[in-house]
Amino acid sequence: xxxxxxxxxxxxxxxxxxxxxxxxxxxxxxxxxxxxxxxxxxxxxxxxxxxxxxxxxxxxxxxxxxxxxxxxxxxxxxxxxxxxxxxxxxxxxxxxxxxxxxxxxxxxxxxxxxxxxxxxxxxxxxxxxxxxxxxxxxxxxxxxxxxxxxxxxxxxxxxxxxxxxxxxxxxxxxxxxxxxxxxxxxxxxxxxxxxxxxxxxxxxxxxx
Amino acid sequence: xxxxxxxxxxxxxxxxxxxxxxxxxxxxxxxxxxxxxxxxxxxxxxxxxxxxxxxxxxxxxxxxxxxxxxxxxxxxxx
Numbered sequence: 593x594x595x596x597x598x599x600x601x602x603x604x605x606x607x608x609x610x611x612x613x614x615x616x617x618x619x620x621x622x623x624x625x626x627x628x629x630x631x632x633x634x635x636x637x638x639x640x641x642x643x644x645x646x647x648x649x650x651x652x653x654x655x656x657x658x659x660x661x662x663x664x665x666x667x668x669x670x671x672x673x674x675x676x677x678x679x680x681x682x683x684x685x686x687x688x689x690x691x692x693x694x695x696x697x698x699x700x701x702x703x704x705x706x707x708x709x710x711x712x713x714x715x716x717x718x719x720x721x722x723x724x725x726x727x728x729x730x731x732x733x734x735x736x737x738x739x740x741x742x743x744x745x746x747x748x749x750x751x752x753x754x755x756x757x758x759x760x761x762x763x764x765x766x767x768x769x770x771x772x773x774x775x776x777x778x779x780x781x782x783x784x785x786x787x788x789x790x791x792x793x794x795x796x797x798x799x800x
Numbered sequence: 801x802x803x804x805x806x807x808x809x810x811x812x813x814x815x816x817x818x819x820x821x822x823x824x825x826x827x828x829x830x831x832x833x834x835x836x837x838x839x840x841x842x843x844x845x846x847x848x849x850x851x852x853x854x855x856x857x858x859x860x861x862x863x864x865x866x867x868x869x870x871x872x873x874x875x876x877x878x
Contacts, residue, residue, distance in 0.1 A: 619871075619874075619875055622874065623871060626867065626870050626871065626874075627867070630863065630866060630867055630870065631858050631863070634858060634866065635854075635856060635858070638856045639856070644856075648862075648866060648869075651866055651870065652866070652869050652870050652873055655870045655873070655874060656870070656873045656874055659874040710807075710835070710839045713834070713835045713838045713839070714838070715838050715841070715842070716842055716845070717841075717845070729853065730853065730855050733849065733850065733853060733855045734855050734856075737850070737855070748850075752847050752850050752851060753850055753851070755851070758811075758815070773811045773812075776811055777807070777810060777811050780810075780811075780843050780846060780847060781807075781839075781843065783846050783850070784839070784842050784843045784845075784846040787842075787845075787846055787849070788842060
C-alpha cells in the first residue's frame with residue numbers, strides 16, 4: 593500500500609482544540625499552550641528588549657493577557673501568531689517606557705539609510721565553530737543585533753529567528769507585507785555589514 | 801539590471817518568489833557583478849548564522865521559574 597496521505601483532508605492545528613478547551617476554563621489545556629510557547633515568547637521578548645529581566649516580565653504579562661482575552665481570540669490567525677503579537681506589543685511598550693525621549697513603534701519610519709546600502713564587499717565565509725568558541729560567537733551575534741533599530745530588530749527576529757513567513761510577520765506586527773519586506777531587507781543588510789567586520793578580520797580578508 | 805534593482809529583489813529572491821523573467825535578470829546580474837555576488841552570499845550567511853544559533857540561553861531553572869510564575873498569575877486571574 594503506498595504511503596500517500598490524502599491531500600483532501602485539511603489539517604487542523606492541534607492548538608485549535610487546546611484553545612477551545614482553555615476557553616471553557618480547562619487550565620490544563622492552557623498550561624499546555626504555555627509549555628509550547630513560553631520559550632518562543634521569552635526569546636522574542638529578549639530579542640526586542642535586549643534585557644533578560646524585561647523579557648521575563650513580558651512573558652508573564654503576555655500569557656496573562658492572552659488568558660484574559662482568550663474569548664476575543666477568533667481563530668482567524670494561528671494562536672502562536674496572536675500570542676506573539678501580544679508579546680511584541682508588550683515589548684515595544686517596555687522599550688518606550690525605558691527610553692522616554694524616543695518614540696518606539698512599528699510605524700516609526702526610520703529615515704536614515706545608514707548601513708542599509710552595502711559598503712563592504714569583502715567576501716567572508718566563516719566557519720564559526722572553527723573560528724570562534726561558542727561563547728565568542730554568541731557575543732558577536734548579540735552585539736550585532738543590539739545595534740539594529742528596534743523596528744528592524746523586531747522584523748528580523750520574527751522572520752529570521754522565529755521563521756515566521758512574511759505574511760505571518762505582517763499580521764503579528766500590524767504592518768503591510770511591503771513594509772515588512774522593506775524593514776527586513778534593511779535589517780539583513782545592516783547585520784551583514786556589521787558581521788562582515790568581525791568575520792573578515794578573523795579570516796584575513798583584504799583590508800580596504 | 802542595476803545593483804539597486806538587484807537589492808530590491810533580494811528578499812523575494814531568498815523566498816524563491818521572483819517572477820521567472822526577472823529571475824533570469826537577477827541571476828545574470830549576480831554572475832556579472834562581483835559586489836552583488838558578495839552581498840548575496842554574505843547576506844545568506846548572515847541569515848543562516850542567526851537561524852542556527854540560539855543566542856540567548858533558556859536554562860531549565862529559568863524555564864521552571866517562569867512557567868510557575870505564568871501559571872500562578874493566570875490561575876489567580878479568573
